[in-house]
Amino acid sequence: xxxxxxxxxxxxxxxxxxxxxxxxxxxxxxxxxxxxxxxxxxxxxxxxxxxxxxxxxxxxxxxxxxxxxxxxxxxxxxxxxxxxxxxxxxxxxxxxxxxxxxxxxxxxxxxxxxxxxxxxxxxxxxxxxxxxxxxxxxxxxxxxxxxxx
Amino acid sequence: xxxxxxxxxxxxxxxxxxxxxxxxxxxxxxxxxxxxxxxxxxxxxxxxxxxxxxxxxxxxxxxxxxxxxxxxxxxxxxxxxxxxxxxxxxxxxxxxxxxxxxxxxxxxxxxxxxxxxxxxxxxxxxxxxxxxxxxxxxxxxxxxxxxxx
Amino acid sequence: xxxxxxxxxxxxxxxxxxxxxxxxxxxxxxxxxxxxxxxxxxxxxxxxxxxxxxxxxxxxxxxxxxxxxxxxxxxxxxxxxxxxxxxxxxxxxxxxxxxxxxxxxxxxxxxxxxxxxxxxxxxxxxxxxxxxxxxxxxxxxxxxxxxxx
Numbered sequence: 001x002x003x004x005x006x007x008x009x010x011x012x013x014x015x016x017x018x019x020x021x022x023x024x025x026x027x028x029x030x031x032x033x034x035x036x037x038x039x040x041x042x043x044x045x046x047x048x049x050x051x052x053x054x055x056x057x058x059x060x061x062x063x064x065x066x067x068x069x070x071x072x073x074x075x076x077x078x079x080x081x082x083x084x085x086x087x088x089x090x091x092x093x094x095x096x097x098x099x100x101x102x103x104x105x106x107x108x109x110x111x112x113x114x115x116x117x118x119x120x121x122x123x124x125x126x127x128x129x130x131x132x133x134x135x136x137x138x139x140x141x142x143x144x145x146x147x148x149x
Numbered sequence: 150x151x152x153x154x155x156x157x158x159x160x161x162x163x164x165x166x167x168x169x170x171x172x173x174x175x176x177x178x179x180x181x182x183x184x185x186x187x188x189x190x191x192x193x194x195x196x197x198x199x200x201x202x203x204x205x206x207x208x209x210x211x212x213x214x215x216x217x218x219x220x221x222x223x224x225x226x227x228x229x230x231x232x233x234x235x236x237x238x239x240x241x242x243x244x245x246x247x248x249x250x251x252x253x254x255x256x257x258x259x260x261x262x263x264x265x266x267x268x269x270x271x272x273x274x275x276x277x278x279x280x281x282x283x284x285x286x287x288x289x290x291x292x293x294x295x296x297x298x
Numbered sequence: 299x300x301x302x303x304x305x306x307x308x309x310x311x312x313x314x315x316x317x318x319x320x321x322x323x324x325x326x327x328x329x330x331x332x333x334x335x336x337x338x339x340x341x342x343x344x345x346x347x348x349x350x351x352x353x354x355x356x357x358x359x360x361x362x363x364x365x366x367x368x369x370x371x372x373x374x375x376x377x378x379x380x381x382x383x384x385x386x387x388x389x390x391x392x393x394x395x396x397x398x399x400x401x402x403x404x405x406x407x408x409x410x411x412x413x414x415x416x417x418x419x420x421x422x423x424x425x426x427x428x429x430x431x432x433x434x435x436x437x438x439x440x441x442x443x444x445x446x447x
Contacts, residue, residue, distance in 0.1 A: 013194060013195065013196075013296075013297065013298070015194060015263060015265060045311060045313060046311070047311075047347055047443050047445070049196055049261050049263065051261065051262060051263050051270060052272075053270065053271070053272030053273075053275065054272050054275075055210065055211050055212045055272070055274060055275055056212075060403055061353065061407045062353050062399060062402065062403060063353045063354075063399060066388055066390075068386075068387035068388040069388045069396065069399050071387055072386045072387050072388050072396050072399070072400070073399065073400065073403055076379070076400050076403075077403075081225070088217075088221045089217035089220055089221050090215055090217040090218045090221050092215075098218065098221050101211060101212060101218050101221070101222065102221070102222065102225050104211065105209060105211060105222055105225075105226075105255075105256060106255060106256075106403075106404060107403060107404075108257075108406075109210045109260070109275075110260065110261045110262070111407070111408065112261060112347050112349065112408045112410060113349060113408070114313060114347065114349050114441045114443045116313060116441075121349060121351065121441050122351070123350075123351030123352050123353070123439070124351075125353060126351065126352075126353055126407075141272070143263045143265075143270050145196050145263045147196070147296065147311075147445065148311065149311070162343060162344070162345075162445075162446065162447065164343060164412060164414060198345060198410050198412065200410065200411060200412050200419060201421075202419065202420070202421030202422075202424065203421050203424075204359065204360050204361045204421070204423060204424055205361075230374070237366075237370045238366035238369055238370050239364055239366040239367045239370050241364075247367065247370050250360060250361060250367050250370070250371065251370070251371065251374050253360065254358060254360060254371055254374075254375075254404075254405060255404060255405075257406075258359045258409070258424075259409065259410045259411070261410060290421070292412045292414075292419050294345050294412045296345070296445065
């Protein structure tokens with residue numbers, strides 16, 4: 001167990017919105033967008049929370065080094081919830097709709113990442129991704145919420 | 150990237166408890182209960198965290214518009230972890246016990262949702278659900294924690 | 299809906315780091331380590347966030363009473379993502395590498411747990427676990443972030 005930093009007063013809370021449309025169904029890295037926002041916030045120590053306002057896409061922290069990881073993850077989740085209307089009741093919006101909700105339930109709607117010295121404490125190979133589960137990507141709104149000082 | 154709100158001072162932190170018993174195994178919407186609590190808190194900008202003190206149920210944000218989505222989700226997770234004692238070691242509490250833990254591991258024990266202008270920033274079709282994984286629902290305690298001003 | 303506590307001022311924010319190496323692939327309980335850190339923080343009411351800086355391991359809250367639950371969970375996730383190189387593109391680091399990323403996507407990179415009266419509000423049988431997904435465990439860094447008063 002490492003020594004903890006000295007206590008700080010929680011000074012500020014800021015919320016922003018980020019809208020992103022993935023180029024295609026699957027994993028779309030948004031780490032750069034989030035880092036740009038963090039740099040504009042002047043928070044040196046705090047906690048960033050990301051919240052996705054949709055149920056047919058997910059937020060995910062995963063390896064951003066070898067792109068094969070992303071393709072394998074997409075294949076895994078595609079096999080978990082096949083786009084086959086005979087498997088589901090909820091099919092009015094197309095074969096990819098219910099699988100999108102299932103993938104949404106298996107992954108995250110929100111993420112929290114600590115900030116230290118003004119930087120996100122992501123691991124060396126960690127990236128932040130929007131996982132678009134629909135075949136025709138749509139604009140997705142992410143709320144950014146930071147508290148700290 | 151949208152413009153962020155001006156920084157605010159974090160003024161208050163409040164915790165509450167909400168106990169709910171689902172009417173049956175499966176998804177039980179609790180959005181209304183949570184909104185009632187939020188309205189009593191007088192927080193205009195902040196972050197709500199929900200924490201479930203159980204390992205055989207889950208918290209989930211999902212679509213609350215078409216109930217078929219909920220039935221399809223229940224079927225999906227039932228197929229993932231069949232209630233069949235020959236599949237597991239942990240069977241003393243019944244065939245539904247270990248599947249309940251597996252579903253608990255696949256979904257969330259906690260959720261965080263930003264609050265803005267006194268409202269939860271849920272998306273248009275997002276609802277908050279307790280997913281009861283046991284066949285005989287029991288009282289489930291959820292801790293509500295809000296920080297903001 | 300229970301009565302909420304009176305609002306408190308958010309006074310302090312502290313971050314720490316905890317490095318742990320699991321004894322083997324699978325679930326490794328870290329509740330004691332986290333409680334030790336919490337006790338040193340003098341926060342009576344607040345929120346603890348844990349963040350894992352790796353993509354081939356997970357954080358999980360699960361039952362810590364019957365160890366059979368842990369073995370059944372390990373078997374379930376092993377079957378979800380078999381360690382078989384013919385199934386994946388990303389195989390350079392061994393047969394256990396891509397399954398580790400898949401398990402990472404199915405479970406959590408961060409957890410949040412409320413603190414009340416100086417104690418974590420874990421349920422009676424809830425424990426905090428590091429789930430090591432690689433066959434050869436490595437040192438895993440967890441960021442601890444607490445806000446409260």
